[in-house]
Amino acid sequence: MSKLLMLMASSGGAQALLFAANFCLIFFYSTEVIASYGFYITIGSLFSVISSLRLDYFAFFSKVDDQARGLVLSVGLVFVGISSVSLILISLLFNVFGRETFFLVLSVFSFSFYYLISQYSLMVKDYAGYGTSRLLLGLLFLFLLVGLASKGDVLHLLVSYCTAQTVSGLYLWRRNKIRLTFNILALKYGVFFRFRDRLINTLSTCIQFLSPALPIILGGYFFNMEILGAFFWMSQMLGAAAAIVKRSLMGYLSAELMHNGELQVAIVEMAGKIFLWGAAGSIASCILLSAVFNYISQQFPSWSPYVNFLPALVLLYCSDALVQPLGSLLSSIQREKTHLLIEIGRLLLVLVCFSTAAQLDLDIYWFVWGYSIVMSFFYFLGGAIFCYVSRCGVMIK
Numbered sequence: 001m002s003k004l005l006m007l008m009a010s011s012g013g014a015q016a017l018l019f020a021a022n023f024c025l026i027f028f029y030s031t032e033v034i035a036s037y038g039f040y041i042t043i044g045s046l047f048s049v050i051s052s053l054r055l056d057y058f059a060f061f062s063k064v065d066d067q068a069r070g071l072v073l074s075v076g077l078v079f080v081g082i083s084s085v086s087l088i089l090i091s092l093l094f095n096v097f098g099r100e101t102f103f104l105v106l107s108v109f110s111f112s113f114y115y116l117i118s119q120y121s122l123m124v125k126d127y128a129g130y131g132t133s134r135l136l137l138g139l140l141f142l143f144l145l146v147g148l149a150s151k152g153d154v155l156h157l158l159v160s161y162c163t164a165q166t167v168s169g170l171y172l173w174r175r176n177k178i179r180l181t182f183n184i185l186a187l188k189y190g191v192f193f194r195f196r197d198r199l200i201n202t203l204s205t206c207i208q209f210l211s212p213a214l215p216i217i218l219g220g221y222f223f224n225m226e227i228l229g230a231f232f233w234m235s236q237m238l239g240a241a242a243a244i245v246k247r248s249l250m251g252y253l254s255a256e257l258m259h260n261g262e263l264q265v266a267i268v269e270m271a272g273k274i275f276l277w278g279a280a281g282s283i284a285s286c287i288l289l290s291a292v293f294n295y296i297s298q299q300f301p302s303w304s305p306y307v308n309f310l311p312a313l314v315l316l317y318c319s320d321a322l323v324q325p326l327g328s329l330l331s332s333i334q335r336e337k338t339h340l341l342i343e344i345g346r347l348l349l350v351l352v353c354f355s356t357a358a359q360l361d362l363d364i365y366w367f368v369w370g371y372s373i374v375m376s377f378f379y380f381l382g383g384a385i386f387c388y389v390s391r392c393g394v395m396i397k
Contacts, residue, residue, distance in 0.1 A: 031226045031233070047080075053191070059123060059193075075190040107162060109162075111165060116169075117172045121175075124176060136171055204331070215368075218354065231309055233306065285314050285318050330382060335386075
């Protein structure tokens with residue numbers, strides 16, 4: 001528990017800096033620019049979690065001397081490089097190469113680079129280094145954001161965040177003395193390590209991250225870009241706060257859940273308590289803040305486009321921070337297919353939310369309520385299944 005609290009404390013400072021940076025966005029950039037920026041970083045985030053075809057995830061639960069642990073960054077960078085070159089070649093082939101392609105490649109590389117290195121640092125239990133890298137990321141992004149604010153366009157906003165991620169990744173690389181391996185036999189081992197399980201998990205993870213990404217990816221086709229930008233800004237603000245718990249919890253549970261392939265009783269018991277706290281906290285926060293934010297919107301009408309999103313998003317991000325990390329661990333206890341089915345069900349219902357909004361001509365606020373309820377329900381479903389199955393596994397052992 002002390003390791004988790006230490007990780008949360010360091011992440012808290014980092015997220016406070018990211019919170020400040022995201023708060024500054026509306027003072028320097030239009031909501032349309034923020035919406036466009038949101039599209040590219042959403043794609044980058046989505047790609048980063050599959051950048052090593054989930055080798056990073058399964059290496060967490062391998063034995064400490066397994067060769068796969070040292071191949072996460074190498075396999076990931078090879079995959080990112082091939083993907084980036086393929087994207088450029090396809091754009092040139094169809095004569096559509098331009099700023100958009102550059103933005104996508106920049107996002108894919110920087111997000112994947114930092115994600116892979118930070119996963120490695122958690123794998124070797126370098127919690128202090130991981131926390132420091134998060135602080136560096138937040139501080140550098142805030143500095144560059146303000147320094148380039150006079151430009152006011154998507155390019156400089158995106159460059160600010162991507163540069164901060166790359167520098168933070170380089171810090172971890174140097175700190176952990178990570179070595180790249182391009183030996184063909186070693187890379188082959190990394191690519192085919194638990195290949196079938198990783199393919200299923202890659203598909204599950206794509207769907208898992210696609211569901212929360214859809215509002216910003218598809219939102220421009222259904223809703224006004226200005227209001228969509230307000231939605232993304234509020235999501236970033238609350239997401240920065242929720243990530244203090246979520247990133248720390250996910251990293252800690254992934255690193256500590258198993259030792260040499262054996263479930264740890266103390267961590268399984270902790271997961272059950274976290275699930276109960278998450279359920280109580282999500283519902284209570286939503287009810288309490290609904291009344292508070294209703295008062296704020298009446299007193300400050302100019303903030304209504306932002307404040308009206310808050311009750312639904314508070315429900316979403318409370319469950320995302322506390323419960324979603326539990327469901328993400330289903331693959332670690334050989335429940336890959338269960339995880340996949342949950343993610344498919346969630347994606348389908350999110351698409352139903354879009355369809356319903358279009359059919360009934362609902363505004364974005366009603367859509368966000370439906371979307372948040374669907375997302376939260378499946379977070380709790382996945383978390384409940386993980387707690388039950390892992391507890392049964394410990395009892396049987």
